[in-house]
Amino acid sequence: DARADKNSLKLDVNVFKEKIVHHLRCTIGTSEKKASKLAWWQALVATANELIFDRLTQTQYTHATKDTRAVHYLSAEFLMGRLTVNNLVSLEVYNTAKSALQELGIDINELCEEETDMALGNGGLGRLAACFMDSLATLAYPSVGYGIHYENGLFRQEIREGRQIERPDSWREYGCPWEVCRPESVQEVPIGGFVETQTAPDGSIRKVWHPEHMIKGVPWDIPVVGFRGASVTILRLWESRPTESFNWDVFNAGGYVDAQNEKAAVETISKVLYPNDSTEAGKMLRLTQQYFFSSCSLRDILRRYNRTHFHDYGEFAKKIAIQLNDTHPVIAIPELMRLLVDEEGISWDAAWEIVTEVFSYTNHTLLPEALEKWPVYIFEKLLPRHLEIIYEINYRFLNEVVEAKWSGDDEKKRKLSIIEEGPCKMVRMANLAVIASRKINGVAEIHSKLVRENLFPEFSTLWPDRFCNVTNGVTPRRWMLACNPGLAELYNEIAGKDWPLHLDSCAALRPYADDPQIQKRFMDIKFKNKVALAAEIKKLCGVEVDPHAMFDVQIKRLHEYKRQHLNLLYILHLYRKLLADPAMRIVPQVFIFGAKAAPAYTLAKNIIYAINVIGDKINNDYRIRNQLKVVFMPNYRVSLAEKIIPAADISEQISTAGYEASGTSNMKFSMNGALTLGTMDGANIEIVAEAGVENNFIFGMSVKDVQELKAKGYNPWDFYNSNQDLRAVVDWLDSDFFTEDRQALASIKHSLLEGGDPYMVLADFASYCAAHKRAEEMYADKARWAHAAIMNSASMGKFSSDRSIEDYVHNIWKLKNYEIKDEI
Numbered sequence: 024d025a026r027a028d029k030n031s032l033k034l035d036v037n038v039f040k041e042k043i044v045h046h047l048r049c050t051i052g053t054s055e056k057k058a059s060k061l062a063w064w065q066a067l068v069a070t071a072n073e074l075i076f077d078r079l080t081q082t083q084y085t086h087a088t089k090d091t092r093a094v095h096y097l098s099a100e101f102l103m104g105r106l107t108v109n110n111l112v113s114l115e116v117y118n119t120a121k122s123a124l125q126e127l128g129i130d131i132n133e134l135c136e137e138e139t140d141m142a143l144g145n146g147g148l149g150r151l152a153a154c155f156m157d158s159l160a161t162l163a164y165p166s167v168g169y170g171i172h173y174e175n176g177l178f179r180q181e182i183r184e185g186r187q188i189e190r191p192d193s194w195r196e197y198g199c200p201w202e203v204c205r206p207e208s209v210q211e212v213p214i215g216g217f218v219e220t221q222t223a224p225d226g227s228i229r230k231v232w233h234p235e236h237m238i239k240g241v242p243w244d245i246p247v248v249g250f251r252g253a254s255v256t257i258l259r260l261w262e263s264r265p266t267e268s269f270n271w272d273v274f275n276a277g278g279y280v281d282a283q284n285e286k287a288a289v290e291t292i293s294k295v296l297y298p299n300d301s302t303e304a305g306k307m308l309r310l311t312q313q314y315f316f317s318s319c320s321l322r323d324i325l326r327r328y329n330r331t332h333f334h335d336y337g338e339f340a341k342k343i344a345i346q347l348n349d350t351h352p353v354i355a356i357p358e359l360m361r362l363l364v365d366e367e368g369i370s371w372d373a374a375w376e377i378v379t380e381v382f383s384y385t386n387h388t389l390l391p392e393a394l395e396k397w398p399v400y401i402f403e404k405l406l407p408r409h410l411e412i413i414y415e416i417n418y419r420f421l422n423e424v425v426e427a428k429w430s431g432d433d434e435k436k437r438k439l440s441i442i443e444e445g446p447c448k449m450v451r452m453a454n455l456a457v458i459a460s461r462k463i464n465g466v467a468e469i470h471s472k473l474v475r476e477n478l479f480p481e482f483s484t485l486w487p488d489r490f491c492n493v494t495n496g497v498t499p500r501r502w503m504l505a506c507n508p509g510l511a512e513l514y515n516e517i518a519g520k521d522w523p524l525h526l527d528s529c530a531a532l533r534p535y536a537d538d539p540q541i542q543k544r545f546m547d548i549k550f551k552n553k554v555a556l557a558a559e560i561k562k563l564c565g566v567e568v569d570p571h572a573m574f575d576v577q578i579k580r581l582h583e584y585k586r587q588h589l590n591l592l593y594i595l596h597l598y599r600k601l602l603a604d605p606a607m608r609i610v611p612q613v614f615i616f617g618a619k620a621a622p623a624y625t626l627a628k629n630i631i632y633a634i635n636v637i638g639d640k641i642n643n644d645y646r647i648r649n650q651l652k653v654v655f656m657p658n659y660r661v662s663l664a665e666k667i668i669p670a671a672d673i674s675e676q677i678s679t680a681g682y683e684a685s686g687t688s689n690m691k692f693s694m695n696g697a698l699t700l701g702t703m704d705g706a707n708i709e710i711v712a713e714a715g716v717e718n719n720f721i722f723g724m725s726v727k728d729v730q731e732l733k734a735k736g737y738n739p740w741d742f743y744n745s746n747q748d749l750r751a752v753v754d755w756l757d758s759d760f761f762t763e764d765r766q767a768l769a770s771i772k773h774s775l776l777e778g779g780d781p782y783m784v785l786a787d788f789a790s791y792c793a794a795h796k797r798a799e800e801m802y803a804d805k806a807r808w809a810h811a812a813i814m815n816s817a818s819m820g821k822f823s824s825d826r827s828i829e830d831y832v833h834n835i836w837k838l839k840n841y842e843i844k845d846e847i
């Protein structure tokens with residue numbers, strides 16, 4: 024299929040087959056007869072790793088010999104998903120592998136189901152980091168991703184009687200063949216303790232930190248395979264371990280338990296990912312995680328730099344760029360100051376010069392509850408020296424920069440200060456990020472505008488040139504070529520085989536938008552994907568769905584601002600109308616949901632419960648003759664998204680305008696020929712600008728409308744009382760029609776009325792219903808729908824993460840890329 028193997032010459036089917044059998048016997052140590060599917064998968068991976076590690080070595084050799092400038096992407100999350108299909112496709116040996124396995128009587132798809140997702144992230148931010156790593160390797164820019172080697176990724180979600188149950192995600196229980204440990208690059212990180220101020224004979228002050236503990240950081244490297252093996256870079260993830268100087272003396276002194284506790288305490292640091300994707304936990308362990316990986320990463324960067332620069336930091340800012348993926352790694356700023364001043368003996372000013380040159384910061388959310396602030400007392404306990412450095416940075420900023428601009432304006436100082444005064448003083452990580460970063464960017468045009476105007480207005484007045492926008496993107500390798508081979512085949516024919524590298528070239532399909540043959544091809548591909556998804560839904564949810572129906576999909580984290588409950592109100596509205604008029608005939612529709620809620624986010628979990636119990640009722644209500652189906656697919660994750668997105672007709676992107684920074688699933692859906700039903704929020708605005716608003720269904724208030732209604736005072740009762748249909752479905756939530764446990768559903772009604780409906784669900788309901796009406800009408804007009812589907816898919820060139828990376832490279836990182844030849 025379209026995932027054709029250009030360089031399969033390198034490894035023809037027989038050679039590939041021999042290598043798989045060789046690894047089965049000599050690497051995994053079993054025989055064809057006895058081998059489990061897991062063993063065959065491990066043998067397949069070992070075979071692919073031969074190519075991958077060779078390219079990795081070539082890549083690292085080129086970067087080292089050319090002493091290249093590189094970007095270091097610091098992120099607490101990397102939502103990598105599965106790597107097998109992606110790596111085989113990027114190496115262009117997918118079909119070779121498929122045929123080789125076939126000849127060995129093995130179905131490659133079955134093998135790939137053996138792989139557990141590498142779910143080391145919550146949602147958008149983590150997946151974006153993964154797409155960016157793919158593009159950096161494909162564009163052959165020198166880069167390293169740095170993160171945390173969580174033993175447990177994002178929890179596995181099970182649905183029990185409609186409720187979300189969290190289960191641990193021990194993804195590498197039986198090891199992971201895609202990662203390699205690098206003991207030679209272990210780091211040790213101090214934490215806790217106190218700071219001693221020493222006065223040298225020459226009167227100069229020296230700060231000496233006496234840490235309470237040392238933590239060992241063990242690096243695990245995951246190779247990132249660029250498309251066509253352009254380069255192979257690494258994602259280096261740090262695992263926490265107790266240091267050798269593990270308190271044996273405590274142990275020998277019989278303090279076994281204390282020794283064990285200390286060991287356990289250190290190991291918990293990289294034990295588990297915090298499952299919140301927009302509310303900060305404020306837990307000490309969270310800051311310890313952030314500091315641990317940031318410090319290990321900086322030490323690793325300094326170690327690599329000093330290999331050729333021998334502690335002469337004159338070139339450091341020329342060779343090193345560091346991107347901070349939101350505020351989570353911002354502790355790296357005072358940590359680099361500490362390493363340069365305290366350990367390398369560089370002056371404060373020289374160190375600050377370097378720090379403000381190397382760091383840049385990306386903001387991914389405006390939600391106040393997501394902006395990290397740490398109590399000063401936690402810093403005093405964990406990171407006393409960093410607190411001193413933060414105070415010094417703040418003092419110089421307020422008294423040199425702010426005083427110069429707004430002399431004597433204490434209000435400005437209070438607003439811009441890194442320290443938030445009050446009963447419990449807090450460290451504002453976002454302010455620290457802005458003060459120390461060369462560039463600050465948002466992730467979509469509207470979001471970057473709101474970052475400048477609402478989040479950091481004074482800072483953007485102070486430093487207008489520091490603020491910029493880089494609209495998000497997604498990798499077309501995973502999100503088109505690998506997950507939708509039928510569509511990939513069509514683009515190979517129409518746009519040539521390089522479209523995965525030049526997504527703009529997909530525009531070659533636009534002139535065929537009304538060509539009946541192409542329309543048929545395109546919609547047949549969609550239908551085939553819907554048949555496959557219908558089978559998966561049957562298997563996972565036991566629900567029969569008709570692939571001819573309109574597949575309306577909303578897959579993303581469960582959050583009120585993403586308004587899954589608005590979607591649910593419309594489903595209730597449709598159901599109510601069908602019950603009211605048994606003769607009514609609608610375009611058959613299947614509403615598909617996938618969403619994890621942060622474990623402590625009760626209302627979000629109640630919305631999941633509501634979707635399941637209401638869905639159950641509807642799916643088993645014979646009176647509506649299967650015209651309406653509701654499916655909640657459990658354990659939404661990257662590998663499930665790869666199955667759902669190619670089969671979608673409608674992409675629900677219905678956040679309250681001004682709340683979704685960008686969104687990235689919206690891009691994946693459009694690329695795969697789904698039509699967006701959404702608000703003018705985040706990247707939706709840029710998507711419909713490329714594909715045509717007439718080819719999508721925009722509804723609801725704009726950002727300006729939302730701001731004005733909030734300013735005027737929004738009263739949800741006004742909408743409740745003035746719209747009978749709305750009132751009926753909201754009241755239906757507070758009934759025992761769907762479940763005897765009406766409390767959970769009633770809590771949703773309560774949040775929409777007494778709770779003030781903070782995300783204006785009721786205000787956008789009527790417009791949302793009208794947009795759905797338009798969608799149903801267009802879906803009935805097959806040619807019109809096909810036109811729109813093709814125009815969306817063929818107009819997404821801008822949303823390749825390659826374009827995002829080129830923007831970062833030219834506006835922020837100033838990198839050169841290097842062709843990787845086989846030099847060694």
Ligand SMILES: CCc1ccc([C@H](C)CC(=O)N[C@@H]2O[C@H](CO)[C@@H](O)[C@H](O)[C@H]2O)cc1
Binds near residue numbers: 147151
């Ligand atoms: C402190 C807890 C926490 C954890 C994660 C986050 C992330 C910033 C949340 C997130 O994933 N934001 C999403 O980032 C995507 C990539 O830029 C955007 O496309 C989404 O709009 C944004 O919600 C905030 C707070």
